[in-house]
Each structure stands twice: as structure tokens, then as C-alpha cells.
Amino acid sequence: xxxxxxxxxxxxxxxxxxxxxxxxxxxxxxxxxxxxxxxxxxxxxxxxxxxxxxxxxxxxxxxxxxxxxxxxxxxxxxxxxxxxxxxxxxxxxxxxxxxxxxxxxxxxxxxxxxxxxxxxxxxxxxxxxxxxxxxxxxxxxxxxxxxxxxxxxxxxxxxxxxxxxxxxxxxxxxxxxxxxxxxxxxxxxxxxxxxxxxxxxxxxxxxxxxxxxxxxxxxxxxxxxxxxxxxx
Amino acid sequence: xxxxxxxxxxxxxxxxxxxxxxxxxxxxxxxxxxxxxxxxxxxxxxxxxxxxxxxxxxxxxxxxxxxxxxxxxxxxxxxxxxxxxxxxxxxxxxxxxxxxxxxxxxxxxxxxxxxxxxxxxxxxxxxxxxxxxxxxxxxxxxxxxxxxxxxxxxxxxxxxxxxxxxxxxxxxxxxxxxxxxxxxxxxxxxxxxxxxxxxxxxxxxxxxxxxxxxxxxxxxxxxxxxxxxxxx
DNA sequence: CGTCCATTTGAGGTGGATCAACCCTAGTGG
DNA sequence: CCACTAGGGTTGATCCACCTCAAATGGACG
Numbered sequence: 150x151x152x153x154x155x156x157x158x159x160x161x162x163x164x165x166x167x168x169x170x171x172x173x174x175x176x177x178x179x180x181x182x183x184x185x186x187x188x189x190x191x192x193x194x195x196x197x198x199x200x201x202x203x204x205x206x207x208x209x210x211x212x213x214x215x216x217x218x219x220x221x222x223x224x225x226x227x228x229x230x231x232x233x234x235x236x237x238x239x240x241x242x243x244x245x246x247x248x249x250x251x252x253x254x255x256x257x258x259x260x261x262x263x264x265x266x267x268x269x270x271x272x273x274x275x276x277x278x279x280x281x282x283x284x285x286x287x288x289x290x291x292x293x294x295x296x297x298x299x300x301x302x303x304x305x306x307x308x309x310x311x312x313x314x315x316x317x318x319x320x321x322x323x324x325x326x327x328x329x330x331x332x333x334x335x336x337x338x339x340x341x342x343x344x345x346x347x348x349x350x351x352x353x354x355x356x357x358x359x360x361x362x363x364x365x366x367x368x369x370x371x372x373x374x375x376x377x378x379x380x381x
Numbered sequence: 382x383x384x385x386x387x388x389x390x391x392x393x394x395x396x397x398x399x400x401x402x403x404x405x406x407x408x409x410x411x412x413x414x415x416x417x418x419x420x421x422x423x424x425x426x427x428x429x430x431x432x433x434x435x436x437x438x439x440x441x442x443x444x445x446x447x448x449x450x451x452x453x454x455x456x457x458x459x460x461x462x463x464x465x466x467x468x469x470x471x472x473x474x475x476x477x478x479x480x481x482x483x484x485x486x487x488x489x490x491x492x493x494x495x496x497x498x499x500x501x502x503x504x505x506x507x508x509x510x511x512x513x514x515x516x517x518x519x520x521x522x523x524x525x526x527x528x529x530x531x532x533x534x535x536x537x538x539x540x541x542x543x544x545x546x547x548x549x550x551x552x553x554x555x556x557x558x559x560x561x562x563x564x565x566x567x568x569x570x571x572x573x574x575x576x577x578x579x580x581x582x583x584x585x586x587x588x589x590x591x592x593x594x595x596x597x598x599x600x601x602x603x604x605x606x607x608x609x610x611x612x613x
Numbered sequence: 614c615g616t617c618c619a620t621t622t623g624a625g626g627t628g629g630a631t632c633a634a635c636c637c638t639a640g641t642g643g
Numbered sequence: 644c645c646a647c648t649a650g651g652g653t654t655g656a657t658c659c660a661c662c663t664c665a666a667a668t669g670g671a672c673g
Contacts, residue, residue: 224531226613230530230531245520280505285478287519288477288478291482294527295482303460303461303462304460333620343662345621346661346662348622365621365670577652580654581654
């Protein structure tokens, strides 16, 4: 594999142009980088490539332009908990301290925009609006984590899958259809379940007519209210 | 009960003096309120009294002076997930938005110091150091939530209890002994377990000599390394 | 057309939940 | 000072939702 990058954390493709986001996504990042003339760069990562590791210095803050990213923690024996999926428009890797608390990997081929954390911090020291925005973004991550603790600690397998489907539907459905970038194992590691349990729950919802498949990762929700009811 | 407060969210005792914290606790709150001459007030709540409810407007930010507080979310059928315990010195109820995402209750009789959220936000708009501190406090909560997601999604019952004991030992042990303010049900709802499972795990650790009891809530750790190993 | 994974499905095992006594201790009142 | 009570905690027996292990199926891609 001579063409591979030498280090897993060095992006395999390096670009310098700034692309617009594909969709009218609420652009939290642009709202911040637009100020203070921050330098944003584009990088690309191939499927399963590491973007940064757990406890690595947090040098950059990232925004997904295209593709998808998983943030996760590992136990020593390999058990994995995915804390969040990051989809186009999402900012990830933002830390108030100097260390990344979770690792991040590209789920599929992914392009990100990135800026130096230090330059954001500097901008925050000058412009209170930037400081406010950084706080709000971390608070948004906290809100998601709090909701997810309830799911992981207290919901049944079917409730977890229903919650997941509604979340993905909200975040990436176009024309009523969603194209999941992640495999069943990723979904399981996000929901605190095994991949088999996820598959069984999806099959059951399919049998009940609550959702339709066109390929295992192309899902259309046919009865959102039913999912909302089971999500409790 | 004529002497009870009329509303559960109105503190039952109202004080106005500012007491120092009992211990040399790193005082995040003072570091912020010290600036800008913010007005801090003291309130007290009795055991099991609600401090604020889920989705209530976030009017105040709190710091525990004495006692203990649980923050939690409920499902419609009463299942509860406690997201955090707040002990003397801890700040809680800090929101970047206008709404409390979790409810809060006093675990035992508790006294808190509080300031208006709006006045903190105002101070943050003037003093970047205050803004930085608020962001750092929210980031600290996020870090805890991320660790707790790993526990809830992927750890075994024994690993959860070991993690809990080490956390409480770190946060409230004096002279090698810790006095837990919360009951077994609270611990279970924090760890995503039943109270029976928590009790069994503690009994097993007791039988193994890893910990000693003097009363169900007075615990001394006799082998922290053993707990660290099982915490994985 | 064949290979390689991802996914589905089946069969059986198990960790923690549930249901049910029982016990301890602190608080109360005699 | 002690009997009584109530709530929290412990322990036992059983259950079941989800995990584990295994095999079949399917879809993407050379």
C-alpha cells in the first residue's frame, strides 16, 4: 500500500479551496469563521480513516462538508461507544480544553473544512459573539449527550432504534428517504446494542409496515407517529 | 402541612448571607461571580424538594454549598435517568439557552448559592474571562456526559459500580471514608441499573474485601486498584 | 461469475430485571 | 429505656430481553 498516507491522522487528500455546503444547512461554522478572517482549509479522509484519536491534542476544529463521521470512545478490550454521528454541516472536534475527549473517524469518504482551535480561541477573546457561539455549540453537544444518556440508561432496544430513526430522519432525510452512511455495527455501538439486535428491530418495523427499505441503508419512514409513540 | 411552601420550586428557606464553602474546593462559581459584582443569594431546599423542573425557564444558576443534588430526565412511564450528582462546590443548572434540559432535586437537605443567569450572560458580554469560564464549565459537563455514555452503553454492572465508587471517592472522600448522600435507587438510576443490582454488586465487593461498610451509606475503599482494574 | 462483506435470521445462553421475603436501623412514642 | 414502625437495604428465586454463536442470504464490485 505505497499510496497510503504515512500517518493515520494525516489526511490522504489535501485541498485548499473553500467549497460551499451542498444544502441550505444552518452554517454554525461560517457564522464564526466569517468573522476575524479565519483561515479555513479543506481536507478529505477515506472510509474508516482516523481523523484524530482519543486524548490527542485538539489542534483543529472541523466541519463536515460531505460524507459522515463517527466520534467514539473505546474500552481496553475493544468495546466501543459512539457518542455522535456528524453529518454535512455539523461541527465536530470542538474542545474548550486542549485534548480531544473522543476519537473521530470517517464513516465513508468525507471532506471537512477545518480551522485551528487556537485561532478560534483568539477570535473569541476579541469578539464576544464568537465566544457566545462557541459556548452555544458545546452546549448543543451537551444537550445531545444528555438525551443520549437517557436512551442508553433507560430505553428498550425498540425504543432506541425508533429514536435513532427519527433523529436520522430529521437530520438527513431528503424527499422522505434517508440514506444511512453507517453500518449496523455503528448503529449498535451508538445505541448500546449489538448489530443483530438493531437488525431484528429494523426487520420488525419493516414487517409492521412502519418503514420501507430499498437496500439495507436506504430507508423510508411510512409511519413517523408510530415511531414517536414507541420512543416513549 | 400549613408550613410547607406553596410551590415546589419556591425554596422552603430563604437566606441572604453569603457563606464560605466548607472546604478548600476549587471555586468555579466565585471565580465568575467575583467579577462584575454579581448578586449571589442563598436558598435552602429540604430532602426531595424540587429545585427546578425539566424544560422550565432557566432563570438561575446554582452552586451547592452543602447537601447534594440530583439532575435527571424522566420518560413518560416514570423511568428515570440521573445525569449527574452535584456535591458541595459544584455548579449546576448552567444553560447556554433559556431552558433547563434536566430537572433538579435536593437529595438531602441542601443549601445553594444562586445568581441570575441573565446577569452571568451580561457579565460574559463584558468580560471575556467570564465568557471563557462559562464555556469551560459547560465543556466540563459535556466531558462527564461523554464518559457516562460509555458507562451506560458498554460497561457491565460491576464495572459501572466500580466506576461510581471511584468517582464518589474522588469527589467526597475525607479521611478515606465516604458518606454517600443518595439511596440505592438513585445510584441505580445514575448507572442504568436497578437498586437490587447495585446492592448485589456492593455486597460482592464487600465479601471480596474491596470495601468496608459502617452503615449502608458509609463506605471505605480498601483496594482502589482492584476497582480501577474492574472499571476497564 | 465469483468473492467479500454487510445484513438477516435462527437457536440457545445469560446478565441483569422482576417479584418477593426478610432484615436492619433510625426515628417515634409510650 | 425499650417496643413499635416505616423506609431503606439485602438476599433469594425466577424470568426474559438482549447477547452470543452460527449459518444462510444478499448486494456491490472486480
